[in-house]
Amino acid sequence: MVRRLTAVAALALTAAVLTGCSTASAPSGGESAGGGDDLGLVTAGTLTVATEGTYRPFSFHEGGGTGDLVGYDVEIIEAVAEKLDLKVEFKETQWDAIFAGLDAGRFDVIANQVTINDERKANYLFSEPYTVSPGVIVTLEDDDSISSFDDLKGKTTAQSLTSNWYQLAVDAGANVEAVEGWAQAVALLQQGRVDATINDKLTYLDFEKTDGPTGLKIAAETDEAGEQAFVFTKDKKELVEAVDGALEELRADGTLAEISEKYFGADVTQ
Numbered sequence: 001m002v003r004r005l006t007a008v009a010a011l012a013l014t015a016a017v018l019t020g021c022s023t024a025s026a027p028s029g030g031e032s033a034g035g036g037d038d039l040g041l042v043t044a045g046t047l048t049v050a051t052e053g054t055y056r057p058f059s060f061h062e063g064g065g066t067g068d069l070v071g072y073d074v075e076i077i078e079a080v081a082e083k084l085d086l087k088v089e090f091k092e093t094q095w096d097a098i099f100a101g102l103d104a105g106r107f108d109v110i111a112n113q114v115t116i117n118d119e120r121k122a123n124y125l126f127s128e129p130y131t132v133s134p135g136v137i138v139t140l141e142d143d144d145s146i147s148s149f150d151d152l153k154g155k156t157t158a159q160s161l162t163s164n165w166y167q168l169a170v171d172a173g174a175n176v177e178a179v180e181g182w183a184q185a186v187a188l189l190q191q192g193r194v195d196a197t198i199n200d201k202l203t204y205l206d207f208e209k210t211d212g213p214t215g216l217k218i219a220a221e222t223d224e225a226g227e228q229a230f231v232f233t234k235d236k237k238e239l240v241e242a243v244d245g246a247l248e249e250l251r252a253d254g255t256l257a258e259i260s261e262k263y264f265g266a267d268v269t270q
Helices: 002-019 072-083 095-103 164-171 182-190 201-211 237-252 255-264
Strands: 046-051 059-061 087-092 109-115 131-140 156-159 175-178 197-200 216-232
Touching: 046 072, 046 095, 059 072, 072 087, 072 109, 072 237, 072 255, 095 109, 095 216, 131 182, 131 201, 156 164, 156 182, 156 197, 164 175, 164 197, 182 197, 182 201, 182 216, 197 201, 201 216, 201 255, 216 237, 237 255
Parallel strands: 046 087, 046 109, 156 175
Antiparallel strands: 109 216, 131 197, 131 216
């Protein structure tokens, strides 16, 4: 049934590309292969994707920034496009300009670990989530004194003062040592100068996968998890439905889990 639904979505997408009547224009330097379409594809048969290209491990260049564009988000959107028989054109865009570019029609979708929230949902359409990640307390692996957020009371955590994790630590009653980011927080933790740090689970898994064994562990997780998804403008409902069908099939056949294991050593897709 999943394959049948996805095939229907793909056929609907193809039909809209060939027969739609939108006046969307081709990107500068190129010509539309089949005119505009109801799904807002800039070029018929091509999905134009915005991503930062500097956001490891989600979207980055191999070889210290000089190689091919790779990453977790890159591979997932490529797999989606393959299911829908679409080519992919990546447009690397800084985060602070990425939504403005989507609004201006420079690309069809953002693939850059965008978290679903009420403010964004009021202005954009989201695909089904392809990343689910709670916040976690990270401690030294031999420290059994912290197993819940209640245990942070009176402990010292290392947090960036501009992150939402800082407020979570304060609300739990922790004393906060201000740091610039994850790398500094982990260094203080490994040196025994703080008791814990709170961050996104994906950040910890990537660190463990890249630099492990680190001597650290997850001591507790938040009850609620953040969900990340592909982002579209409000007029792309049919395209969202087609992408959701492809994601459903990729989840069912194990592709999403396989890509996740490659980058994080765990399935973070559900």
